[in-house]
Each structure stands twice: as C-alpha cells, then as structure tokens.
Amino acid sequence: MKKILNPFMMFIIGLILGVISRLLDIYTQNLGNIFSELAIWILFGVLISINSETKKKAMLNIFPFCIGMLLTYYFVAFITKGVYSKDYIIGWTIFALFSPMMAYFTWKTKEDGILSKLISVAIVLVSILSSIILFDRLRIYDYIIDLILIYVLFFKKVKR
Numbered sequence: 001m002k003k004i005l006n007p008f009m010m011f012i013i014g015l016i017l018g019v020i021s022r023l024l025d026i027y028t029q030n031l032g033n034i035f036s037e038l039a040i041w042i043l044f045g046v047l048i049s050i051n052s053e054t055k056k057k058a059m060l061n062i063f064p065f066c067i068g069m070l071l072t073y074y075f076v077a078f079i080t081k082g083v084y085s086k087d088y089i090i091g092w093t094i095f096a097l098f099s100p101m102m103a104y105f106t107w108k109t110k111e112d113g114i115l116s117k118l119i120s121v122a123i124v125l126v127s128i129l130s131s132i133i134l135f136d137r138l139r140i141y142d143y144i145i146d147l148i149l150i151y152v153l154f155f156k157k158v159k160r
Contacts, residue, residue, distance in 0.1 A: 001051060002053070005048065005051060005052050005053075005057070005061055006061065007060050007061060007063075007064045008064070010048065010061045010062070010064045010065040010068070011064035011065065011067070011068040012068065013065060013068070014064060014065040014066060014067065014068025014069040014070075014071075014072075015068040015069070015071065015072045016068075016072075017035075017044075017068075017069050018068060018069040018070065018071060018072030018073035018074075018075075018076070019072045019073070019076055020035070021035040021036070021069070021073055022072070022073045022074075022076035022077055022080070022082070023076065025082070026080060026082065030141075033139075033141075034141050037130070037131060037134070037135050037142075038095075038126075038127070038130040038131070038134065039127045039128075039130060039131055039142055039145045039146065040145055041066075041069075041095075042123065042126065042127045042130075042145075042149070043127075043145050043148060043149055043152075044065070045062055045065075045066075045099065045102065045103065045106065046106055046109075046123060046149060046152055046153065047152065048061050048062050048065060048103070049061075049062060049102075049103040049106035049107045050106060050107060050109060050110050050152065050153075050156075050158050051158065052103075052107060053160065054107075055103075055104050055107045055108070058103040058104065058106065058107040059100035059101075059103045059104050060100075061103070062099045062100060062102070062103040063096070063099055063100050063103075065099075066095065066096035066099045067096055070089075070092055070093065070096055073092075074089060105119050106119070106123065109123070109153050110158045110160070117154075120153040120154055123149065123153060124146060124149050124150055124153065127142075127145065127146055127149055128142070128146055
C-alpha cells in the first residue's frame with residue numbers, strides 16, 4: 001500500500017481514472033452516472049486519506065489524485081467534443097482545491113473521540129445529500145457506496 005500511496009502514484013491513478021470516467025460517460029450510461037457523481041469520489045478520497053500514514057501524507061496524496069482526474073477527464077471531454085459545463089469544471093476544481101483540507105479531517109476519523117465520529121457522520125451525510133440535492137435522488141449504487149463508506153469510516157480498523 002505504501003508504494004501506491006504517494007503523490008506521484010496518486011497523480012497517475014487520478015489521470016487514469018479521469019480517462020476511464022470520461023469514457024464511461026461516453027460509452028455507458030449506468031457506470032458513467034456513478035463516476036460523474038460526488039459519492040464515488042468521496043469514497044475514493046476517504047480510502048486514500050485514511051490509509052495514508054499521516055495527516056500530511058493524506059493531504060499530499062489526495063490533491064494530485066484530484067488534479068490528475070480533472071485534467072484527463074476534461075481533456076478527453078475536449079478532444080471527443082463532449083458536452084461539459086463551465087459550472088461543473090468550476091465545481092470540481094473547487095472540490096480539488098479543498099481536497100487537502102478534507103483529507104486532513106478524513107484522516108482524523110480513525111482517531112479516538114467524538115470529533116472523529118462527528119466527522120465520519122458529516123462525510124456520510126455529504127455523500128447522501130450530494131446524491132439527493134445534485135442528482136435528484138439516491139440510486140442503488142448510492143446505497144452501496146454509502147454502506148461502504150459507513151463500514152470504512154466506522155468499522156474498518158487502520159494500522160498506523
């Protein structure tokens with residue numbers, strides 16, 4: 001895991017997932033929908049953050065992951081003459097810029113105390129509410145993603 005969880009590898013993985021995500025948008029409806037919504041990226045961010053060795057490493061890992069994903073997603077959208085909106089570009093860019101701060105707090109979810117539980121609850125609520133507010137409703141894959149988030153945040157043990 002240590003070989004993967006470093007800024008360079010996170011950037012490469014982000015680049016690859018950006019291409020895959022955009023191609024899924026083009027060629028599949030259901031998988032494209034999953035990777036166009038916030039919940040799956042919250043799950044990826046949580047997994048990267050909590051499995052990083054330190055808060056600083058969590059912050060350093062998540063930012064290149066998000067930037068890599070954005071770069072290739074919108075590059076592929078541009079070269080395929082795909083439809084994309086400036087509002088989405090701005091929104092995802094803001095998400096990427098704030099991702100180190102979110103990674104810092106997400107890393108803390110594996111510490112003892114009430115603050116860690118409150119952060120965990122907030123992450124799950126943001127995932128659920130983003131699906132409802134931004135994408136009209138919860139779908140079956142949102143339930144699956146949210147159940148995985150609950151397991152990872154509340155039950156999965158992480159060695160540090």
